[in-house]
Amino acid sequence: MLCPFCHQSDSRVLESRPLQEEVRRRRECLACKQRWTTYERYEVANLMVLKRNGRREPFDRAKLTRGISLACSKTGVTLAQVEHLVDEVEIQVQDCGEIAAQELGARVLASLRTLNEVAFVRFASVYHRYRQVSDFIHDLTRTEGR
Ligand SMILES: [Zn+2]
Incomplete structure (x- = not known):
């Protein structure tokens, strides 16, 4: 601008x-x-996330923010920092049209690494356990009854 x-x-x-x-x-x-x-x-309403099971879902900024916030809990990382991180990731991916969930997760990890080591390690360990960050985020943000 x-x-x-x-x-x-x-x-x-x-x-x-x-x-x-x-x-x-x-x-x-x-x-x-x-x-x-x-x-x-936001014009990312059209950004689609391709999940490993082959299904697509619209990029959900709020969901991603909640997932990262949970990974950052008790690390001293503020919500503003999480929002900024999501901003960064969003800027990187918003022109892609479609992005694999794993790629999205990898970008989150890359940004988290520079933000807070504890949050990064926590996020990464779950990432490797689940092998797919989208699953991790989904589990973290799954609302009751869904
Ligand atoms: Zn000027």
């Missing part, structure tokens, strides 16, 4: 706040230091 003041392309996100159907981001231009706010809508 170009800076609305100087039209340079490099900006950083100061704050990212998910709202109901959009995310509010406070940005700062790296060139002129001006700040502005964007309201971004």
Whole structure:
């Protein structure tokens, strides 16, 4: 996104706040230091996750966030950090159209590694036990009665 003041392309996100159907981001231009706010809508509704059993399901940001949050519990990782991680992963995959669940899980792991070692090890151990992160996430986020 170009800076609305100087039209340079490099900006950083100061704050990212998910709202109901959009995310509010406070940005700062790296060139002129001006700040502005964007309201971004997700276009990942069309992103499909290909599960190992061959079925496809729409990418579910909330579900992914819950799964990672649980893996990060009692590690000191904040919800904001988890949201940021999901943002990063989402940005990586949103143009794919379709992504294998294992690939999605691997990207989560790669980001978790840089965030918190305990959360990474915890997530990775379950990942290897289940051999598929989507199963892990599914189990973590399975609601009662489903
Ligand atoms: Zn600027």
